[in-house]
Amino acid sequence: MPSPGSSSDATTSSAHTAPEEFAAFYRKNYQPALNLARCRAAGADCEALVAEAFLVSWQHYQRAGNLTAGWLYGVLRNKIGDYYRSARRRETPTPDLDTHGPITDDSTSRSDEHLDVLRVLQSLPATHSEPLILTYWCDLTGAEAASALGIREGTLRVRLHRAQRAFLKAFDQQTGRATTLEEVSPWTVQND
């Protein structure tokens, strides 16, 4: 039986078996992973993409004993990329490129502002949306998000700030509001 991975995400208790630890990891990360998939590939069968990413993670865990959130999200990003490549091969339109359509919620209505945020996140290029989602929705640490994106932590920091600015610009354009100086990180201004 493989030993637990080094990431704190991977372990719940040293007494747990590998399936138990993976199940805990799955339960903890399933919803954030689904959020990322839905934002990046809204027209896909996102639950299937997430399941495939977890499957690869499970196989990796069984072989190498490592189970980290950064690795999982890196796999999921690849799965999303596969989905786009597959859609292009079929020469079928990718529905998720229609970022102006309504975002529905099966269970409850969301505030207009929340819907605006979702639309803006979907409209941003992946270089902007992924750092934002991984950090603020998936609650990854800087090291985990950087690992998922395959970049250095310092680079993530810069990308995150650039993404914040791009997000605010798009959000304010959508809502007809101007961004004020105080809302833009001073680090961003000089270091993007």
Next chain:
Amino acid sequence: MDRAERLIRQAKPAEQPLSSRAESDLDNILASNAEDTTAHRTQLPRRPARWIWAAAAVAAVAVVITSVNLAQPGKAFAATPPMPTITTTGQDAVTTLHQLQARATAQPDRSASTEIATQWWALSSDVDATGKITASTIDPRRRVANLGPHGITSYTDYAAQPYDAAGRPADDPNAPAPGTQLDTVTVDPDQQIFPDSPPTNPGAFGDYLADHLPLNSPSPTSNAFTGIRTLMAERILTPAQQEAFLGYLAGLQDIQILGTSTDRLGRNVLVFAAPTQKDTQSLLMISPDTGRVTATEVIYRGTDRTDIPTPAVIEYTTWETP
């Protein structure tokens, strides 16, 4: 917490119990054989995509709008710094950059200095509840970065004298007094973008910038300008490094020279430009006397913004001691 972070976190779908499909997928995954990927994939059911965005608490987010009670009606545009006045020279960029290389190598080495002082600005607009711009002064900032042996360790921002769109000192009742300390940020070693020294070989400079700060503009010159601005916020280049950077610029296919001008501190500069990308154009200003970068600016050249004129300066950074 920044406004962007607050907005996104508040819109985060709420946690929900695993759906029956997710539970089923978990069971299938755990039952799979690690060596039999293909067989297992058939066990993961394919179902029509559907949205099950979790229920989210509808929290009213207060959109922070600074309301300014001005006697005058709303302005058509927010104030932006005066556009640089540029006089064409007829020189070509490559020849000029090679000339600047020679000047850069003759300069004293300031890289052991422990401080980088810059002045910067970014678009600032006060709007009322209807979206009308009510205040339009320019509130610049002064940043003093402290350097250790391996680059930036912290920086402090100070308020500077507001001015209007014509460049005249302005009275902004909402602006902090000039000299007021606004923010101090510690930059840990692992937060540095450029933790190691720049190369002295022009051929290596592009890779150095790209390795540390991957950028996705299709314009190499735009990426180089952004890269040097970020690098010079963290480090002071030696004359050899500055020469290498200029040599790297001279090899870029899309760099242009616009002419001569003066930067925000009144110094004579040569203005180089990247092609306009996504409605913005990056400028790099270099002293013709020292060959050192004195400023960067970003110009908006689009037509779809209603809050600023076009063209308009939307960012600048000026190094007090380049």
